[in-house]
Amino acid sequence: MQSERVTDRRKGLVLVLFLILGVALYSCGGGGGSGGSSGSTSTGKASLYITDDMSDSYQQVLVTLYKVEFEKASDKTLVTAFEDTQGVTYDLTDLRGVIERLGSLPQGSYSKVYLTLDDGLILVDNSGNELNPTFDDSNAWTTCSAGKCTIEVPGAANVTTNQQVILDFDLKQFIYDAATNKVRAKIVLDADGSEHEGYFELKSDDYGLKGIIETIDTGANSLVLRILKAKHFMPDSTSVTVTFDSSTDFDCDDDDGKSTCTISGSADLQVGMKVEVEGVWNGTVFVATKIEVDEDDDIAYTPCTVPDRSMTDYTALKVQPEIEVTGTDPYTFDPVNYTITVSGKTINITKETRIKDETSASDRIICADSIPSTSNKIEVKYFEGRNSSGNPVNIAYKIEFED
Numbered sequence: 001m002q003s004e005r006v007t008d009r010r011k012g013l014v015l016v017l018f019l020i021l022g023v024a025l026y027s028c029g030g031g032g033g034s035g036g037s038s039g040s041t042s043t044g045k046a047s048l049y050i051t052d053d054m055s056d057s058y059q060q061v062l063v064t065l066y067k068v069e070f071e072k073a074s075d076k077t078l079v080t081a082f083e084d085t086q087g088v089t090y091d092l093t094d095l096r097g098v099i100e101r102l103g104s105l106p107q108g109s110y111s112k113v114y115l116t117l118d119d120g121l122i123l124v125d126n127s128g129n130e131l132n133p134t135f136d137d138s139n140a141w142t143t144c145s146a147g148k149c150t151i152e153v154p155g156a157a158n159v160t161t162n163q164q165v166i167l168d169f170d171l172k173q174f175i176y177d178a179a180t181n182k183v184r185a186k187i188v189l190d191a192d193g194s195e196h197e198g199y200f201e202l203k204s205d206d207y208g209l210k211g212i213i214e215t216i217d218t219g220a221n222s223l224v225l226r227i228l229k230a231k232h233f234m235p236d237s238t239s240v241t242v243t244f245d246s247s248t249d250f251d252c253d254d255d256d257g258k259s260t261c262t263i264s265g266s267a268d269l270q271v272g273m274k275v276e277v278e279g280v281w282n283g284t285v286f287v288a289t290k291i292e293v294d295e296d297d298d299i300a301y302t303p304c305t306v307p308d309r310s311m312t313d314y315t316a317l318k319v320q321p322e323i324e325v326t327g328t329d330p331y332t333f334d335p336v337n338y339t340i341t342v343s344g345k346t347i348n349i350t351k352e353t354r355i356k357d358e359t360s361a362s363d364r365i366i367c368a369d370s371i372p373s374t375s376n377k378i379e380v381k382y383f384e385g386r387n388s389s390g391n392p393v394n395i396a397y398k399i400e401f402e403d
Contacts, residue, residue: 058125059319060238061092062227064118066148070105071112073156078114081105087118089230091238107160113153113167113189119144121183123176124238128318128384136175136182155189166190209277209286210294214239214317214383214397216269221245222285223269225277226319241285242277249290263293271311272354272381272397304351304367307338311352314385314395326377338368340380340396347382347394356400375401 064087069078082102123131137144141152157165167187175184211225222243227235244266252261253276262268269275269291279288311317323342325331332341338349349355349368357366359375381398 058123059128059321060122060124060227062089062122062230062235062238063092064089064121065102065115066118067114067116068102069114069116070110070157070159071114073109073111076111079106079108079110089227089235091228105159108158110157110159112155113157113187115151115153115167115187117149117151119147119149122238123183126321128320130238131176131181133176133181133183136177136180136184138182139184139186141186142184151185151187153187153189157189208279208281209240209242211240211275211277212319213269213271213273213275214319215311216266216271218266221266225275225286228274242279242288242291243285244288244291248288251290251292253292253294269293270354271352304353306367306369307349307351309338309348309350311350311395311397313350314383314387314393317383317385317395320382320384320394323380323382324378328376330375331378333371333373335369335371340371340378340399342378342380345394347380347396349396349399353396354398356398358400358402371399372401375403377402 065082066084066087067080068082069080071078081104117135119134121133121135123133125131135142135144135149135151137149141154143150143152153167159165167189176182177184208231209225209227210229211227213223214226215224217223220243222241224239225242226239230240248266250263250265250268252263274294276292276294277286277288278290279286281287323345325342330342334340339346340349341347351367353368355366355368355371357364357370357372359372379398379400379402380396382394382396385393385395387393
């Protein structure tokens with residue numbers, strides 16, 4: 001019997017059926033953004049993290065966070081645990097079940113929490129439709145003005161070293177009203193962190209963009225990146241154009257732990273790779289000074305010549321939810337038409353499709369003419385697009401086979 005899930009998977013994710021934007025407080029250390037405090041507190045600090053658990057309602061949810069403040073129970077003064085005047089934009093679907101460091105918080109007793117966010121957010125549903133709502137401030141806990149909203153979170157928290165405190169955007173109370181194009185987000189307090197034990201901690205990297213390559217234009221020295229995280233600017237859509245030149249540094253992510261790196265220039269980049277980009281946002285495009293290929297996408301391989309079709313043959317590409325199937329014969333491969341059928345969806349393979357085979361002794365990148373005849377598990381990441389006749393088709397940009 002096959003088991004199937006549609007998800008944006010990453011190691012350590014915990015999947016549940018409600019939307020969370022969590023702020024977790026751990027022992028020892030600070031993080032990204034600036035932190036400060038008003039008044040005296042106990043010595044010692046906890047670290048501030050952000051996380052999210054997401055239902056399958058949306059492909060992407062982009063919000064921009066400016067500040068997190070805790071109100072002291074003793075004198076009602078505010079302690080700033082995180083602040084970034086330009087704002088940090090997160091795709092919450094990339095933070096499902098993981099925590100990412102934001103800042104630090106002194107020990108002490110707190111009675112309320114205030115989060116300041118951009119009043120606008122971006123939602124992309126599973127059909128690829130982009131929505132641009134604003135937060136609803138017609139309730140008692142949300143106040144919006146001058147393009148920002150402050151959400152008040154009631155509840156006591158006695159913060160000590162080694163304690164975890166979490167703030168949740170709960171999807172049961174996260175309501176999108178199509179008539180008003182507004183989102184009501186009520187945040188609740190998990191004072192002891194018991195509902196979020198075992199979450200995987202992400203390293204806080206210093207980058208301006210993190211995302212997945214959708215298209216590459218070598219002639220124009222540019223690529224289009226689907227945003228997973230944007231730092232210090234608010235994009236106006238879920239994708240952004242990144243430009244590069246001869247001075248741009250191309251490399252592998254330091255976290256990979258590989259002794260050698262096969263990424264040395266733009267010619268080594270492929271559609272579907274996850275990258276981290278440093279550079280400057282000029283209001284129109286992101287000018288890259290450094291591009292690092294993330295995770296295992298820097299495994300060496302030879303570009304494919306089959307099949308005789310390219311990702312550039314298609315238009316109106318929209319990222320679709322990943323398909324993952326486990327079981328006996330989880331897919332059907334057509335070696336004549338170079339298509340693969342998974343969960344009833346027939347998906348075209350192009351010569352740019354990145355195919356990873358983990359069924360052999362060592363991981364390897366293969367071309368479509370070497371797809372294994374059997375595998376116990378398959379993961380497919382793909383676009384929906386239009387062919388030259390204007391008909392809708394599915395196009396794979398990444399396929400993984402596992403035993």
